[in-house]
Amino acid sequence: MKVTGASIIIKKLLDEKVEYIFGYPGGSVIPLFDELYNFTDKIKLIQPRHEQGGTHAADGYARSTGRVGVVVVTSGPGATNTVTGIATAYMDSVPLVIITGQVPVSLMGSDAFQEVDTTAITLPITKANFLIRNIEELAPSLDLAFHIAKSGRPGPVLVDIPSDIQKALIDEKDIKKGDTQEYSVRKKFPDKEIEKVFKMLSAAKKPLLISGGGVIISEAAELLVRFVEKNNIPLITTLMGKGVYPSNERLYFDGLGMHGTYYGNYAVQNSDLILALGVRFSDRILGNVEKFAPHAKIVHVDIDRSEIEKNVPTVLGIEGDVKDVLLKFLSFPELKTDFSDWVEELNKVKKEFPLKYEKGRKLKPQYLIELANKYFPEDTIIVSDVGQNQMWTAQFYKFKRPRTFLTTGGLGTMGFGLPASIGAKVGNPDREVLVISGDGGFQMNIQELMTIRRYGLNVKILIVDNAYLGMVKQWQELFYNKRFSATPFTDNPDFGAIAKVIGLKSKTLKEWDKAEKTIKELALSEEPMLIHALIDPEENVFPMVPAGAPLNEILLN
Amino acid sequence: MDKPKKIVNVIVHDRPNVLVKLVSFFEKRGFKIENINLVKTEKPGISKYIIIISGENKNIGKFSKQLYKFVETIDVNFL
Numbered sequence: 088m089k090v091t092g093a094s095i096i097i098k099k100l101l102d103e104k105v106e107y108i109f110g111y112p113g114g115s116v117i118p119l120f121d122e123l124y125n126f127t128d129k130i131k132l133i134q135p136r137h138e139q140g141g142t143h144a145a146d147g148y149a150r151s152t153g154r155v156g157v158v159v160v161t162s163g164p165g166a167t168n169t170v171t172g173i174a175t176a177y178m179d180s181v182p183l184v185i186i187t188g189q190v191p192v193s194l195m196g197s198d199a200f201q202e203v204d205t206t207a208i209t210l211p212i213t214k215a216n217f218l219i220r221n222i223e224e225l226a227p228s229l230d231l232a233f234h235i236a237k238s239g240r241p242g243p244v245l246v247d248i249p250s251d252i253q254k255a256l257i258d259e260k261d262i263k264k265g266d267t268q269e270y271s272v273r274k275k276f277p278d279k280e281i282e283k284v285f286k287m288l289s290a291a292k293k294p295l296l297i298s299g300g301g302v303i304i305s306e307a308a309e310l311l312v313r314f315v316e317k318n319n320i321p322l323i324t325t326l327m328g329k330g331v332y333p334s335n336e337r338l339y340f341d342g343l344g345m346h347g348t349y350y351g352n353y354a355v356q357n358s359d360l361i362l363a364l365g366v367r368f369s370d371r372i373l374g375n376v377e378k379f380a381p382h383a384k385i386v387h388v389d390i391d392r393s394e395i396e397k398n399v400p401t402v403l404g405i406e407g408d409v410k411d412v413l414l415k416f417l418s419f420p421e422l423k424t425d426f427s428d429w430v431e432e433l434n435k436v437k438k439e440f441p442l443k444y445e446k447g448r449k450l451k452p453q454y455l456i457e458l459a460n461k462y463f464p465e466d467t468i469i470v471s472d473v474g475q476n477q478m479w480t481a482q483f484y485k486f487k488r489p490r491t492f493l494t495t496g497g498l499g500t501m502g503f504g505l506p507a508s509i510g511a512k513v514g515n516p517d518r519e520v521l522v523i524s525g526d527g528g529f530q531m532n533i534q535e536l537m538t539i540r541r542y543g544l545n546v547k548i549l550i551v552d553n554a555y556l557g558m559v560k561q562w563q564e565l566f567y568n569k570r571f572s573a574t575p576f577t578d579n580p581d582f583g584a585i586a587k588v589i590g591l592k593s594k595t596l597k598e599w600d601k602a603e604k605t606i607k608e609l610a611l612s613e614e615p616m617l618i619h620a621l622i623d624p625e626e627n628v629f630p631m632v633p634a635g636a637p638l639n640e641i642l643l644n
Numbered sequence: 645m646d647k648p649k650k651i652v653n654v655i656v657h658d659r660p661n662v663l664v665k666l667v668s669f670f671e672k673r674g675f676k677i678e679n680i681n682l683v684k685t686e687k688p689g690i691s692k693y694i695i696i697i698s699g700e701n702k703n704i705g706k707f708s709k710q711l712y713k714f715v716e717t718i719d720v721n722f723l
């Protein structure tokens with residue numbers, strides 16, 4: 088029997104148990120959407136108002152569920168609109184499969200209507216991409232696409248499919264499978280390396296564990312917590328690693344880097360042995376590389392061999408899945424060495440230099456985040472946007488479970504928050520989803536409020552409006568003589584009114600005294616709701632390590 | 645004076661655009677490509693790129709490891 092290219096695509100989605108696609112139609116994907124029309128009971132379409140929004144939504148779905156997010160868009164502008172979303176996912180190792188339409192094979196290279204070289208554009212921001220030139224290649228390429236997206240270090244994979252191939256016919260018996268084995272070679276790390284780590288640990292006085300996004304991705308949070316508790320080792324997390332949380336708070340020292348905590352950075356700068364699991368040592372956590380962790384030997388565990396020794400020198404690099412490595416760690420008996428003096432020292436620093444802000448007068452974003460932490464359930468998925476709002480959220484919300492903090496760490500994409508929250512809610516209909524956004528970023532994908540309404544998604548929205556592009560303004564204030572070039576946003580609209588016009592509940596919040604009641608109402612609301620909070624425009628994010636400075640040269644206010 | 649030259653051998657799954665990835669990999673890190681050769685290996689679908697690069701950067705050993713970031717990369721060595 089003969090089948091079409093479009094039906095091969097849908098069959099692959101069904102085989103992969105894809106329940107939702109984030110899609111937007113156009114000339115070159117009409118055949119695919121037509122086929123999808125036969126399967127609306129099995130594969131539900133979530134249609135954004137803009138393909139960038141759709142891509143971030145698929146990303147939010149993937150980050151919150153651990154499953155592959157699927158995007159379908161048309162050629163040309165449809166494809167280019169996904170670029171920011173793909174790059175965002177690539178930087179944070181999020182598994183996506185993006186299916187783009189393309190002009191018919193016969194027209195390729197002729198500057199046809201809505202033709203762009205999609206695979207060339209996305210080459211550096213995908214793990215792999217495929218341009219399908221004949222129907223025989225379609226099924227095997229889709230197999231590889233899904234396999235590559237989710238295996239090893241996950242990431243986005245794009246498949247560009249000309250419209251005539253979606254309509255082309257192939258005999259079912261001629262459909263081949265992709266050789267996924269080819270891309271599955273993984274080295275087994277030798278046990279000797281783990282023994283070395285234990286030798287170093289027994290000799291250490293001030294060990295520190297830095298947990299990154301890789302620990303969340305590999306579902307190893309629980310193992311990691313067990314390991315640090317068993318051996319009394321202090322723990323800090325990177326931005327992407329938030330959600331790994333010990334039950335013994337005395338072992339946890341929040342974050343490190345530019346907007347980490349004073350005590351987190353203190354731990355790094357004073358440690359004598361760092362175990363870094365699933366982190367990529369970005370410049371935002373390193374500060375001055377030469378002066379990073381000056382007393383520490385660094386052991387780096389990562390599934391991606393290219394990360395080891397990339398940004399910091401290590402005494403030992405272990406290439407492997409952190410989950411496998413942690414299982415091995417846990418098979419060792421408890422360490423004899425006692426680290427309680429070190430834990431004590433860090434807790435003293437933590438007490439002396441806590442995160443803080445002024446209370447009781449002007450409306451402060453940190454207070455709103457603490458209130459959200461108080462009134463939203465522990466399994467709430469918090470989505471941030473980019474800028475000060477992101478850093479306040481990271482600092483003041485207590486993330487206690489993996490996959491509860493969705494944030495764009497690597498690319499820092501303004502406009503990520505609102506659409507990503509849509510994907511998170513689609514993937515987790517029974518959990519609360521709260522997006523915390525700045526006023527600038529919110530306006531970058533504000534059209535997705537319509538998507539929330541169309542699908543009746545109970546997403547909670549908190550806009551912390553400081554009438555500035557706050558994070559840039561903060562740099563201008565500190566390093567550019569308060570010359571606020573291009574950062575005032577005093578003409579922001581009334582976001583509550585916009586929400587109401589769209590048909591969503593909303594409230595405006597101005598005063599400290601009303602904050603608690605309003606955030607409580609937001610948490611308890613049974614329908615989507617937006618809070619437009621007019622916060623103190625002068626509030627900045629502290630502590631702060633200026634770019635390129637060592638982590639101990641930290642500004643406290 | 646001639647700039648120091650290095651030879652990098654990269655064994656890859658031969659997929660479209662691997663060459664583009666390799667070229668931009670070295671250029672982004674400040675190397676100049678002097679010569680590039682594609683050799684088929686005895687295994688179908690697997691090729692070897694022999695790349696001669698020049699540049700001041702002494703960290704070529706460190707960089708060549710980063711070639712493993714590409715899903716196509718099977719093996720890297722440099723002389």
Ligand SMILES: Cc1ncc(C[n+]2csc(CCOP(=O)(O)OP(=O)(O)O)c2C)c(N)n1
Pocket residue numbers: 472473474475476477499500501502524525526527528529553555556557558559
């Ligand atoms: C798409 C995009 N454009 C520009 C930037 C640069 N940028 C980083 S933070 C920031 C300010 C964000 O302002 P706002 O959304 O109001 O959040 P706030 O920092 O005030 O919380 C800007 C412009 C970016 N990260 N992303």
